[in-house]
Amino acid sequence: MAVKFFGQYLLERGAVTTDLLLKAIALQDSINLKLGETALAIKMITPSDVKRIHDAQRTEDLMFGDMAVKLGILTEGQLGEILDHQQRTHLRIGEALVRVGAFDHDQLNLHLEGFRADQAKYATTRTLIPAGIAHPEIWEISADLTAKMFVRMVGLQCHLGDCTLVERVPGGALIAGIDLNGDVSARYLLGVSDELRAKIACSILMESDVSDEPEEVLDDTVLEYVNIVCGNVAAKAAPAGTVVDIEPPFCLRPGEEGIPVPADCYGLHFQLVMATGESASLTLFVKR
Amino acid sequence: MKKVVIADDSIAVARQLEKIITGSGEFEVVAQARNGLEAIKMYQVHHPDIICMDMNMPGMDGITALRTLVALDKQVKVVMVTSLGGVGDKFTEAIRLGAKGVLSKPFEAEDLLKILRGL
Numbered sequence: 362m363a364v365k366f367f368g369q370y371l372l373e374r375g376a377v378t379t380d381l382l383l384k385a386i387a388l389q390d391s392i393n394l395k396l397g398e399t400a401l402a403i404k405m406i407t408p409s410d411v412k413r414i415h416d417a418q419r420t421e422d423l424m425f426g427d428m429a430v431k432l433g434i435l436t437e438g439q440l441g442e443i444l445d446h447q448q449r450t451h452l453r454i455g456e457a458l459v460r461v462g463a464f465d466h467d468q469l470n471l472h473l474e475g476f477r478a479d480q481a482k483y484a485t486t487r488t489l490i491p492a493g494i495a496h497p498e499i500w501e502i503s504a505d506l507t508a509k510m511f512v513r514m515v516g517l518q519c520h521l522g523d524c525t526l527v528e529r530v531p532g533g534a535l536i537a538g539i540d541l542n543g544d545v546s547a548r549y550l551l552g553v554s555d556e557l558r559a560k561i562a563c564s565i566l567m568e569s570d571v572s573d574e575p576e577e578v579l580d581d582t583v584l585e586y587v588n589i590v591c592g593n594v595a596a597k598a599a600p601a602g603t604v605v606d607i608e609p610p611f612c613l614r615p616g617e618e619g620i621p622v623p624a625d626c627y628g629l630h631f632q633l634v635m636a637t638g639e640s641a642s643l644t645l646f647v648k649r
Numbered sequence: 650m651k652k653v654v655i656a657d658d659s660i661a662v663a664r665q666l667e668k669i670i671t672g673s674g675e676f677e678v679v680a681q682a683r684n685g686l687e688a689i690k691m692y693q694v695h696h697p698d699i700i701c702m703d704m705n706m707p708g709m710d711g712i713t714a715l716r717t718l719v720a721l722d723k724q725v726k727v728v729m730v731t732s733l734g735g736v737g738d739k740f741t742e743a744i745r746l747g748a749k750g751v752l753s754k755p756f757e758a759e760d761l762l763k764i765l766r767g768l
Contacts, residue, residue: 363753366737373760379744386741454737514755565661567668581661588659588705589754592732596753599736607733609658609707 363589364483364506364596368454370476377463385457392452396425399450400435400443410434483509483597490524494627496545499605500524500645502597503549504631507590507643511635514586515564522632530628530644532619535580537587537612541594543604546648550613550620551587557639561586584610625649652679653765654695656688656702656711657730666701666730669758676765685714692718692725699768701761704731704739712742719747726768728752730761 368386371377377385397414400406406429414428421428426443429435435443452460455469464472485505490497504521511519530536534552541547553561562571562582571579588610595605613620622628626646633641653676657663663681670676679695682688686709688702700718704711711729718725726749733739734753743751750764 363732363755364735365753366735366740368737369735369740369751369753383741383745510755562661565665567665578660578664581659585659585661589732592705592754593735595733596735599738607705609705 364593365476365480366454366596366600367473367476368458370479371458371463371472374475376472377458381458381461381463384461385454385463388457388461389452389454392450392457394447396443396447399447400429403443403446405439405443406434482513483593485597486521488521488524488631490629491526491627494629494647496603496647498601499541499545499594499598499603500547500629500647503590503594503645504629504643506593506597507551507631507641508633510586510590510593511633511641514589515560517560517639518636520634520636522634525630527628527630527644528622529618530615530620530622530630531642532615533617534642535583535612535614536620537580537583537610539587539591539610540608541591541605542608543606545603545605548626548646549587549591550644550646551583551590552642552644553583554639554641557635557641558583560639580612584612622646650675650677651698651765651768652677652695654678654680654682654688654691654697654700656682656685656691656700656706656714658683658703658706662703662730666761669761670701670765672758673762673765675762685709685711685717688714689717689721692721698726699765700725700727701730701765702727704729704733704743712739712746715743715746715748723747728761728764728768730754730756 368382397411417428426440459469485502488501488504490500508519508521511517534554536550536552538550558579559571562579565582591607598605629645631643653670655663655666667678670678680691682691684706702711715727728750729743729748730752732754734751740751749768
């Protein structure tokens with residue numbers, strides 16, 4: 362029901378054992394080298410270059426490749442060559458499982474077909490993100506999964522509106538938030554009306570009526586909703602090599618004045634409208 | 650009847666899990682913890698057959714607690730129930746550390762019970 366990676370899908374279906382999966386992952390780890398290791402292996406840099414880059418990374422938050430270029434150790438073109446080499450030699454988990462004897466290529470193809478069918482419901486619907494914003498694919502996935510989870514978890518058909526840039530998050534509603542870190546730096550904020558909160562609560566608590574539930578419990582169900590959305594965003598981002606770490610969720614209840622978008626962030630805003638009339642709003646504070 | 654400890658900082662999720670687990674009539678929830686440290690304490694007090702634990706919790710997180718639990722008892726049966734289960738690195742880390750299962754959220758009740766029955 363959730364966004365999964367291929368190895369997890371196979372394990373859940375009993376197509377591989379835990380031992381074989383771990384063996385295949387260990388094989389991947391031995392072949393899929395990090396950028397610096399790859400550069401060393403193909404003799405584009407020396408161990409002393411690596412030390413210089415690591416030393417410089419202690420004082421400036423730059424990725425290994427970017428730092429190598431900044432220090433003049435690699436050119437942009439050489440960095441591209443290393444990345445190409447990394448991509449060409451990358452061992453995927455399916456192929457690794459074949460190599461450790463879990464199954465043959467024909468069986469792999471059948472499992473891949475099944476996996477694609479299982480995950481088809483999470484194929485991202487394209488949304489245009491304004492130009493110049495880093496990692497647009499992550500914000501596209503975030504908005505798309507926010508809408509899709511209303512269908513999957515709450516049983517509400519949800520229409521996702523266009524992305525607009527805003528300077529203020531609308532107030533007057535419960536806002537559940539999560540900070541996203543790792544390769545991205547953003548704050549995810551979902552505003553929901555009390556009516557929509559009740560529907561989310563019915564779904565998560567598996568109750569038909571939540572009118573007697575304490576506010577704390579009702580709010581907590583919305584926190585769990587955003588936790589699930591953001592966890593699945595992280596899962597969808599991972600295969601492309603983008604690390605999205607999620608922090609524990611929090612909730613806010615601003616007045617009608619709403620919340621201003623911090624000066625160092627873009628405010629990406631999406632309106633979500635349910636077929637039953639309720640609406641929600643998603644705002645992403647994305648670091649400039 | 651097998652005894653289960655639930656470790657999740659969300660009151661709502663803990664209730665959801667308890668409803669599914671006890672509703673099956675096959676398991677008994679003996680305690681609930683709000684973070685990893687509490688989960689370890691509950692394990693030492695109640696000696697449950699299974700622990701259902703979240704990964705992303707404030708204070709001690711689920712992965713740290715899993716590592717400690719496995720160090721205390723190599724036979725411990727921990728199932729991670731998490732929104733991060735689909736992240737390959739997180740999934741692999743939990744399985745390598747000794748989790749007996751990783752269930753991604755959202756899930757169907759039957760998916761959870763199938764894992765618990767298999768332990």
